[in-house]
Amino acid sequence: MNDIAPITDPSTPPTVALRLHPTDNVLVALRSLTAGAPLTEGLSAAEAINSGHKIAARPIAPGEPIVKYGQVIGAATAEIAPGALVHVHNLGMSDHQQDYGFATAATSLAPILDPATFMGYHRSSGRVGTRNYLGILTSVNCSGSVARFIAEAMARESLLEEFPNVDGIVPIVHGTGCGMSGRGEGFETLFRTLAGYGHHANFGGILLLGLGCEVMQIADLVDREALKDTARFRYMTIQQTGGTRATVERGSAILRELAAEANKATRAPAPASKLVLGMQCGGSDGYSGITANPALGVASDLLVRHGGTSILSETPEIYGAEHLLTRRAVDAPTGRKLIDLIDWWENYTARNDGEMDNNPSPGNKRGGLTTILEKSLGAVAKGGTAPLSGVYRYGEPIDQPGFVFMDSPGYDPCSVTGQVASGANLIAFTTGRGSVSGYQPVPSIKIASNLDLWQRMQPDMDVNCGEILEGTSLEAKGEEIFDLLLRVASGEKTKSEAQGFGAVEFVPWQIGAVM
Amino acid sequence: MNDIAPITDPSTPPTVALRLHPTDNVLVALRSLTAGAPLTEGLSAAEAINSGHKIAARPIAPGEPIVKYGQVIGAATAEIAPGALVHVHNLGMSDHQQDYGFATAATSLAPILDPATFMGYHRSSGRVGTRNYLGILTSVNCSGSVARFIAEAMARESLLEEFPNVDGIVPIVHGTGCGMSGRGEGFETLFRTLAGYGHHANFGGILLLGLGCEVMQIADLVDREALKDTARFRYMTIQQTGGTRATVERGSAILRELAAEANKATRAPAPASKLVLGMQCGGSDGYSGITANPALGVASDLLVRHGGTSILSETPEIYGAEHLLTRRAVDAPTGRKLIDLIDWWENYTARNDGEMDNNPSPGNKRGGLTTILEKSLGAVAKGGTAPLSGVYRYGEPIDQPGFVFMDSPGYDPCSVTGQVASGANLIAFTTGRGSVSGYQPVPSIKIASNLDLWQRMQPDMDVNCGEILEGTSLEAKGEEIFDLLLRVASGEKTKSEAQGFGAVEFVPWQIGAVM
Ligand SMILES: [Ca+2]
Ligand SMILES: [Ca+2]
Ligand SMILES: [Ca+2]
Ligand SMILES: [Ca+2]
Ligand SMILES: [Ca+2]
Numbered sequence A, B: 001m002n003d004i005a006p007i008t009d010p011s012t013p014p015t016v017a018l019r020l021h022p023t024d025n026v027l028v029a030l031r032s033l034t035a036g037a038p039l040t041e042g043l044s045a046a047e048a049i050n051s052g053h054k055i056a057a058r059p060i061a062p063g064e065p066i067v068k069y070g071q072v073i074g075a076a077t078a079e080i081a082p083g084a085l086v087h088v089h090n091l092g093m094s095d096h097q098q099d100y101g102f103a104t105a106a107t108s109l110a111p112i113l114d115p116a117t118f119m120g121y122h123r124s125s126g127r128v129g130t131r132n133y134l135g136i137l138t139s140v141n142c143s144g145s146v147a148r149f150i151a152e153a154m155a156r157e158s159l160l161e162e163f164p165n166v167d168g169i170v171p172i173v174h175g176t177g178c179g180m181s182g183r184g185e186g187f188e189t190l191f192r193t194l195a196g197y198g199h200h201a202n203f204g205g206i207l208l209l210g211l212g213c214e215v216m217q218i219a220d221l222v223d224r225e226a227l228k229d230t231a232r233f234r235y236m237t238i239q240q241t242g243g244t245r246a247t248v249e250r251g252s253a254i255l256r257e258l259a260a261e262a263n264k265a266t267r268a269p270a271p272a273s274k275l276v277l278g279m280q281c282g283g284s285d286g287y288s289g290i291t292a293n294p295a296l297g298v299a300s301d302l303l304v305r306h307g308g309t310s311i312l313s314e315t316p317e318i319y320g321a322e323h324l325l326t327r328r329a330v331d332a333p334t335g336r337k338l339i340d341l342i343d344w345w346e347n348y349t350a351r352n353d354g355e356m357d358n359n360p361s362p363g364n365k366r367g368g369l370t371t372i373l374e375k376s377l378g379a380v381a382k383g384g385t386a387p388l389s390g391v392y393r394y395g396e397p398i399d400q401p402g403f404v405f406m407d408s409p410g411y412d413p414c415s416v417t418g419q420v421a422s423g424a425n426l427i428a429f430t431t432g433r434g435s436v437s438g439y440q441p442v443p444s445i446k447i448a449s450n451l452d453l454w455q456r457m458q459p460d461m462d463v464n465c466g467e468i469l470e471g472t473s474l475e476a477k478g479e480e481i482f483d484l485l486l487r488v489a490s491g492e493k494t495k496s497e498a499q500g501f502g503a504v505e506f507v508p509w510q511i512g513a514v515m
Helices: A141-156 A185-198 A218-225 A244-262 A292-305 A322-328 A332-351 A362-366 A372-383 A412-421 A451-456 A465-470 A474-489 A495-499 B141-156 B185-198 B218-225 B244-262 B292-305 B322-328 B332-351 B362-366 B372-383 B412-421 B451-456 B465-470 B474-489 B495-499
Strands: A026-029 A054-056 A065-068 A071-076 A117-122 A133-138 A169-172 A203-210 A233-237 A268-271 A276-281 A309-312 A388-392 A402-406 A426-431 A444-448 B026-029 B054-056 B065-068 B071-076 B117-122 B133-138 B169-172 B203-210 B233-237 B268-271 B276-281 B309-312 B388-392 B402-406 B426-431 B444-448
Touching: A026 A065, A071 A372, A117 A474, A133 A141, A133 A185, A133 A244, A141 A169, A141 A203, A141 A244, A141 B412, A185 A203, A185 A218, A185 A412, A203 A218, A203 A244, A218 A233, A233 A244, A276 A292, A276 A372, A276 A412, A292 A309, A292 A372, A292 A402, A292 A426, A292 A444, A292 A465, A292 A474, A309 A372, A322 A332, A322 A372, A322 A388, A332 A388, A412 A426, A412 B141, A426 A474, A444 A451, A444 A465, A444 A474, A444 A495, A451 A465, A465 A474, B026 B065, B071 B372, B117 B474, B133 B141, B133 B185, B133 B244, B141 B169, B141 B203, B141 B244, B185 B203, B185 B218, B185 B412, B203 B218, B203 B244, B218 B233, B233 B244, B276 B292, B276 B372, B276 B412, B292 B309, B292 B372, B292 B402, B292 B426, B292 B444, B292 B465, B292 B474, B309 B372, B322 B332, B322 B372, B322 B388, B332 B388, B412 B426, B426 B474, B444 B451, B444 B465, B444 B474, B444 B495, B451 B465, B465 B474
Parallel strands: A133 A169, A133 A203, A203 A233, A276 A309, A276 A426, A309 A402, A388 A402, A426 A444, B133 B169, B133 B203, B203 B233, B276 B309, B276 B426, B309 B402, B388 B402, B426 B444
Antiparallel strands: A026 A054, A065 A071, A117 A268, B026 B054, B065 B071, B117 B268
16 A cells, blocks of 8 residues: 555645544544644544554553454554554554464444346356457467457458347457476466456356467366357367468357357346455555555445455565454354465465565554555445354365355456456456556456545546545445445446457466476 | 378378488388388388388498487397388487597588678668667566557557658567566576577667566666667667657657657678577477477578578477587587586576476387487477587577577477567468467568478468478478578568567577566
């Protein structure tokens, strides 16, 4: 998280401090305050307090937990008066915070008995698509250009005018698939990713396209993944087909057949429990953790209450706050899986001459973040307060409802690629500085953390969380996000879809040596 | 290298054994021979000999070096009669072969006093382009879609009709640039790669496009690389410009200005010494090492004699034969640099749970390859016999004539990307199974190793080295390749250019953890 910039828009109403969760005993200052400045709830600042810092919302006794985002971020080390600054001088890590406390804080959310519905594409797998694309899935970079040529040939023929229920043709092109070991975690990670796209409910049909001599063999994908329903899955290699021209001709004919089949699908009502939401933040700023992320957390909790699935990822960004997630785990084995991931990451970064950072930086502290838990909570806030129901590897199929974690780097396109491979049929992406991207075949909404971003990049942004700084509640904004997700799931285009994003953002996580 | 398949085309004339270099004392069998079968040069097979195996071309005494590809691959361990099989039973590694013998076998080639010329674009840097493209170079995946939108907008406006000397607009899009450490070899490798494209002579103008918040900062590239000639280099970030729509508008206006400037360039005569040839093999088969690669080696030697530069790469594929290159090094420090690379690779693969393989496999031995030197020589044969003048890191600028080595993985798109970043303005790509790819902004010729491939994939192949199996000499084929390179350098389109390849094959070598 970066420092919070001063709010410069003169039209901004004077919301000066924010409570991020009803159970919090601290507020966050939204601007720098002088002693005596009036806050919310009849409080006033007991001393000068900088923007982004924490303020006691009531008297706090020594040893009492400090609660922010509805989570315990440490304990008071001194008596703290209402309106006083809460920071390194009176807040420390409690012993309690140092252990994983597996499943000690998993409080189930009340299910909503009459769940929301959306209009989706019901697939024979039982999954429901939010879009109905045809995919040209490539095993290797070396078949990427030809995949695009096939899609371009179909576009020249205006093929899809005959098939109005098909949303488009999506070449899934990437930089890897060969020059790698044919076994081990790098290979298995790419394999899972490609398999996940192959099975994705947002594809009404898939053509698997390889070169022929690559490490990642099409035939293995077809066999191991049972991609054998020829009405929906077809495959070919350029070498066996006889080169570019022959492959474009044959591939176009195959896509015509797949399109005719995919065109039979129509939208039908589906319960919100069929939604799988991948959550992401990128280009974060000082507001991300106090506006867009907790608002998305409200939406995530709502989705879980409606029976759906929401996915938190970006393992390096939760580092140091894993204790908070292990305590929310539904059981000890689930919490243990998360710690195993953390251990793997420590090894992964160390063997690559890097390291994980588990201290708030001096800049973080100047910005008002006291402990590493609090820092990572800015990212974890997207995950609301629901129990942690499951922990998954990158691209592993997610087949259960609730709030889950999928391992990934923080790097946006790579993390989202894993979420889509795991089955996400919606993406919600918070941003403070402004990210522009799309993730075909899955629609992605962009959630702006501040008003300035919203105003500067409105054609790219779907939701304005800057309004939270003007007095809109996190709850209201979370409900707005949830409602938008239902509409988008039913076919409403997101800003990034309307602009045509998504042709280059498939970025599988590449682990291991390039050979 | 794979086993040599039987030649099945019944029209193939009976060329049954091939001498790969005039100084060789062995021939290679091109088909399986019975005892007594007539060979070339009045020889006959002294025993049954399988396809791909070596045959003594004259009497060889114990201890005498065995020479193949003009290189010593070991020493006879017994008396060998003309026409007899040369393999594990009578060929071993000589002690001599186990040491690096730095610079002991660097035999200069006679320079050609009236060098060939081509028609190229002379740049103020002193380099000469073989094409005149405009590039949209992205710092990060997150600006890739917008780079493509700008190029698409220009295509819709048919901008280039006004500027006939501009070959096209090339978005350089990739999967990395963020989610990585901002220092260390992974960062520096990507930095060199982007800088190399920024300076490439095949671009008449470059727009650098970033998102804004990425690790790989546009401003650093501009500053450290002196990309400051505003007639040729311009830059912008999406966040600073205000989102997608504003960036496409502003970027289109900038490209119009760059196009007007680039259009002033015209082709003019340039000496062959301005050619920098990146050599590559991909999708190799059993013929690659005896037809296409040594023919390209002849062309490489010719280019060196004309004063040009040819680049061998793909470090894992020369592993085990580094002794041959160190002995050809012009001096000990140059040879030592190669060994340092080899040591780096041993560490790189080991820390990624892999390993380098420095033994011929049982399959290699069945195919007729006796020693690791001989196996890797199939790849090294592309480099002809010229002295090794320099050793470079991936993407490092190559600023000298002669035969040089640039470190890279064997993975084709990744290796070629490094060669282009290092300054290659031509690519020659040998293939046995058939690779289809292109490397904008640099033209790439495809050299087929066998007749079957040539016939099946002719719209993708530029040169037929299958003719070597029918009696065309390596020398004649090498001259044909050299002549084609001059024509392509002057503007003749390669098969891959004519088909529009190159939009997805920019694959920078990603080293290190994705964070
Ligand atoms: Ca982030
Ligand atoms: Ca640990
Ligand atoms: Ca991210
Ligand atoms: Ca060594
Ligand atoms: Ca290669």
